[in-house]
Every structure is written in C-alpha cells, then in structure tokens.
Amino acid sequence: MATDTTPTIAPLPNVTTTRLAAGAVGGFVGSILFGLIMQYVIPDPILAMAIPAMYGFSGPAPAVGWAFHQFHGVVLGVAFVVLVGAAGLDDYAHTLRGAASLGVGYGVLTTLLPVIVMPLWLQAVGFPMAPPFPNLAIPGTLITLVGHVVYALPVALAYALTRD
Template sequence: MQFVMPNPVLEMAIPAMYGIAGPALLVGWVLHVFHGVVLGVVYVALVQLGPLRAAATRLGSSIGLGVGYGVVTTALPVFVMPLWLMAVGFPGAPPFPNFGIPGTLVSLAGHIVYAVPVAISYALIASE
C-alpha cells in the first residue's frame, strides 16, 4: 500500500478526513488500518444479518462474496473520499468521482486482496 498509493493520500488526505494536518504518515497508516477493521466488521454484519448468510459460510461462494465486497469497497475512495475531503475543506481533495486508471484498478486489486481473506475467514469460522 505504501508504494502503490499516490504519495499524498496516505500522509495527507486520510489524516485530513479527520481534521489532522499532515504530513502525518503514521496517522494515515493507523486510520487506513482502522478503516479496514471497520469494513471487516461491516462485512460480517452484512452477511450475518442479511440473505447471504448461508452463501457466506461455504468456502467457494465466500470467495465470490469477497471479490464482490472488494468491488463495493472500492467505491469508497472513488465516491465517498472526495466528498468527505471537500466537506472538511481539504485543499487537495480529488475530483468527484475520483476515478482514474491505473489508480482505481490498483485500489480495486488491493480491496479484493483484503476482502477475499476476510470472507474466507468468516466462512471457516462460521461453518464450525
């Protein structure tokens, strides 16, 4: 992540979402990891409480759910992050929507690489 995200995102934009002036690389890392934890909990809540519970407990279908969740969570930096940064007055806010090649594809790959193991872990734990 450190080497594929555009430089100011991790140290400036992510901290700015919470009113923290950068550069603050460590804060950016901590907040990004925190976002990952929240998204993992949201995945569990969605599959636990929604109609996909049975599918989420099977290994094969959980991989597909993980890929789908990776795609859905890629919408956050594309749509939510620019609006959030504009709302807090961050001068370096990206345009809305923040869709660009190869950046969005790299983000998509990263979110899928994160979401698939989350979904597999849920399937392995929930099926016991």
C-alpha cells in the same frame, strides 16, 4: 404500575460475537495488505496526507494515516459480517468458493468509498489535494479496486473459517 418502554432491537440472523470478531480480525489483516499496496504502489500520498486530513490532521502523518486506515478496515470487516448475516448468505459464505466470491464482490462494493465518499469528505474539510468527484482517475481507481479486493478476501475467508 410501571410500563417498560425500552426499545428493543431485533437480532440479525447469523450475526454472532464470534463472527463479528472474525470480521474485525479479517478486516485488520486485509487492511494491512491493502495499506502496503497504498504505500508502495499507489503514487498519491493517501496514507500520509489524505486519510489524516479526513480527521483534521495535517500531514505528512503516516502513522495517523495507518491508524485510521486500520480502523476503517476493522469497521468494514464487521460490516461485512452484518451484511452477510442480514442477506441470509451465511451458508454460502462458509464455503471457500462462496467466501472468495463474496470477498471479490465486497472489494468492488467498498471501492465506492474512495470513488464517491472520500472526494466529498476531503473537499468538505478543505484538503487542497482532494480528488475530483467522482474519483475515477485511471490507473489509480483500478489499483484501488485491486487493493479493496485484496482487503476483502481475508475478511471473507475469516468469516468462512468461523463456525459457532
């Protein structure tokens, strides 16, 4: 007699394939918008140098930076869907006002990545232009905050427009 010991994972509430796809598409679109801000407004060579360095590429390598930036955007878009579903905010997220406020909040939350995670990661890989930890440089961090909000709004709006 065999016993099935396959672990099961409980499904997250309100997380569906359609919503995950909306998060991925919204994340891709949002990271294009934020990438343009990074390329043309933020003076540091983040796309060409820092992001490629995180993955072992020496720069300048703007195409590599853009590719990884887009990847980050898709992953964070999917994470938004999981967070909204796990927090039970589905009904709230499906209104435009609710989605916009969640988008702004998620933009603020994701700003912690370049403030906390990115400096540590770049220092760990020996990137010579790694920012200090925590990275609270002004005006760079404020521009990054605006960029992350610009990124997160299409993610949240894509979610709001998705009903299964």
